[in-house]
Amino acid sequence: MVHSPEEDEDYASLAGVSPHLAKGARDVTRGFLLALAPDGDGAEAESVLLVVSELVTNAVRHAGGITGFGLRAGQGTVTVSVEDASRVPPQQAPADPTRPGGFGWPLVQSLALDVQVSGRRGGKTVSAMLPFSR
Template sequence: MVHPAKDDSGPVDDGSLRTAEQARDMTRGFLAVAAPQGGSAVDAVLLVVSELFANAVQHAGGVTGFELKAGPDAVTVAVHVASTVSPRPLPLDASRPVGFGWHLVQQLSVQVRVAVHAAGKTVTAVVPCPTGVTPEG
């Protein structure tokens, strides 16, 4: 379920999203409004959402919340999970069809943070993307 944001955060999910596909669909709708001229940067945001969401489902027991926030030059993606174990990158190995997601997230983002808290952790990625949001001033 998507709830209207109480601040400038954009769509906030209450944990009802279960698949990366659902998260991408929500993100596409958000970006259609927040970054209509985003071009290939929109694809980068969608890839980061897909990878963070898929990693949370596969390695951290699922997603408990999901947030998107548009800033002047970037979109912030936050995925909340119940696990407190920090993501660990696997060594890159072209002969193995897995292990590229965390590396992709880090390459496509200008900042990636993992915050562990009492309810689990939040993985936040800031992805460059031109938006219609103007800086506060």
């Protein structure tokens, strides 16, 4: 579930940033993580950034584009939520050495403590909770 800034202080969104680019989402995320933990664990931050890149890229490539993006800090965690315009859940692509890709969804699942996919009117929300020490 994506929370609005009014509901949660530990929240960031892509307001004012082009949500069509993974780079914009990573930039927002980098700032969010830096504000949470200026001296945070670099490996944990890189994992969060990698999941942001994969979820945003997958929404743009396979799900009609991004309709919402949010970050929420919890007790020792950060949750990344990406809303898109498709109700079709993410699927692992069959391995095909002749075609690039197919590694993003399994990577998200391996890095996250929990992954949720919930349908909503006009699309779905994919949320991944990752460890992040403050």
